[in-house]
Amino acid sequence: MAVMQASELRRALRGHGHAMSAIVQIGKSGVTEAVIKQIEQALADHELIKVKIGGECPLDRHQVAERLGAEPGVSLVQMVGRVLLLYKRHPHKPRYEGKRAEPAKAQAKVKAKRLPSARRPRR
Numbered sequence: 001m002a003v004m005q006a007s008e009l010r011r012a013l014r015g016h017g018h019a020m021s022a023i024v025q026i027g028k029s030g031v032t033e034a035v036i037k038q039i040e041q042a043l044a045d046h047e048l049i050k051v052k053i054g055g056e057c058p059l060d061r062h063q064v065a066e067r068l069g070a071e072p073g074v075s076l077v078q079m080v081g082r083v084l085l086l087y088k089r090h091p092h093k094p095r096y097e098g099k100r101a102e103p104a105k106a107q108a109k110v111k112a113k114r115l116p117s118a119r120r121p122r123r
Helices: 008-018 035-045 061-069 101-118
Strands: 025-026 048-053 075-080 082-088
Touching: 008 048, 008 075, 025 035, 035 048, 035 082, 048 061, 061 075, 061 082, 075 101
Parallel strands: 025 048
Antiparallel strands: 048 082, 075 082
16 A cells, blocks of 8 residues: 655645544445546545545555555555545646745744743733
8 A cells, every 4th residue: 555655745734634424435335437437536626635445445445545555646645544634746737736835834933932922911
């Protein structure tokens, strides 16, 4: 299974994926070509998606993760139970990497600096 290497990006992706709900569900037919096309489209639209593996799926969750992670450019960020978090960087407008991600990091640092000053003692 090809899980994304531990990095600052992976940590950020896991944080973003925490509040997400599953966009794609894999059922009793398993990983079919239609499911793969749906996942490719969802990754093109969102970059980061959750995939839920149903209990009736004939494949083991590790086999599903291996199959989906083998697609070109797709990275398995996290596997918790029967839920997979998949990431594929957008070729033109990356949301989580590159210049678009920088302002979010800068804003987080500014907020972190503001918090202690907001806790001034009362007079």
